[in-house]
Amino acid sequence: MAAYVQDAIMLLGDSITQGGYEFNGFAARLAHVYNRKMDVINRGYSGYNTDWILPVFEQIFATQHEQQHVPKVRLLVIWFGANDAAVPPKEQHVPLPRYKENLATLIWMVSSPDSPRYSPDTRVVLLTPPPVNTLQWSVRQASKDPPQSLDRDFEVTRTYAEAAKEVGAADGVPVVDVWTKFWEGAGKVEAELKKYLTDGLHLNEEGYAVVFEELTKTIAEKYPKYHHDNLQFVFAPFDQICADLPHYKEITKKRSAFES
Template identity: 60%
Template sequence: MAANVEDVIMLLGDSLTQGGWQAHGFAQQLAYVYNRKLDVLNRGMSGYNTEWIQPVFEQCFATQHEQKHVPAVRLLTIWLGANDAALPGTSQHVPLPTFAANLSKLIHMVTSPSSTHYSPVTRIMLFTPPPVNTYQWRVRQQSKTPPKGLDRDFEVTKSYAQAVVDVGAKEGVPVLDLWTVLWEACGKEEQNLSKFLTDGLHLNEAGYTILFQELMAAIENHYPELHPDRLKPVFAFHDQIDYQNPRSTLVKRNIFE
């Protein structure tokens, strides 16, 4: 399938994905490096877990019948778990086995030929949630009116991150293990995670920069044909225009050729 100017990278997730549009966020950086090649669609839904994101994804991702009329999703990132890992008794909590099953459902929606949303041109990458800094998050919770108790746990979030890794291995989908990357970057000291997190859960500029760098490396490793350096712009650079007959060169091109 030839690429259209509107072919896209779709980012599916929670507030960590939604926040990717903030200054120096990973979505913003992706949009810059893929400029004129692939557009970036951010479908991050703050506060969502894998239960709530499924009906949203069913409406955002085109069915097989619709795909001939809409831009193709060339890369889909799925970044969930930070809210699923909320402690039992909270509205966001999703039990670990259900969380893993939900991730597989999202993957199968795209990869299974029997799915109404099957898309053979779409490549998928999973992200793990980052480690939670309960020291920061406790302060954030206590600052609310009225104050709230701690609803996240370091080891629990770690188990959800491991579940993402396990699902990726089971489904044959690459995983960007942000949990391990940030844990090692902070010297394996929970309080040092404040270097990368704004409030104990969400990434700051330094955290998003690490994520973007890791994502570029993961694309190069797993889907090199999608790396921006290997893609042509959909429309020719200005010095490639036939100035005597510009319309002959100002046509959409297959960016993968």
């Protein structure tokens, strides 16, 4: 008899995703509400952009043949753009057209029957990069040894957030607009983005709380079948286990004999 493998949610992104398991991060919150329903697989890679993630994704997402031996990824959450939007000559920079192409490729890899990694069981959600607070980030850059110049731009990051939404619309994939949610929450004042950001780029607890709420709201609206409130425990709760089940009685009998 084959062992049962629990389904999963895969989070694919950069350091903002990698940090999602920090205290009350969005990944930690997801793991809590999906506990015993679906596993949360965090595949966040600090510093990565969409160019660098493509060959990695080919290694971490199972091919069609392999999928019968691993957990089914029911939700794939893709969150890139914060590094792609770095200002040249920063090595992380990915030109806007290629960023859009890379996002579309990631979606194609799991949604197209022509892809070796086609997964008809997988539903995709895109997240836009959050706005960057250059006031905070410039302080961080200046504090390095040796000091570094500002390598992010508020308006440039905004264009990458808009591009992510365009890709989602073109491919029929829901998008969590983190950029707009943070910007409006900050009263459209860049300095006030510190409400959500630790250093101008990475999220604090409040920022992750917003992402968790918006992501779960999107899942409820677009993929209600996979919202945590609509899923049952994989194995029955303890109070539903019947004491007169044959295997339970047999285990009890053997335990009693052993203890005597």
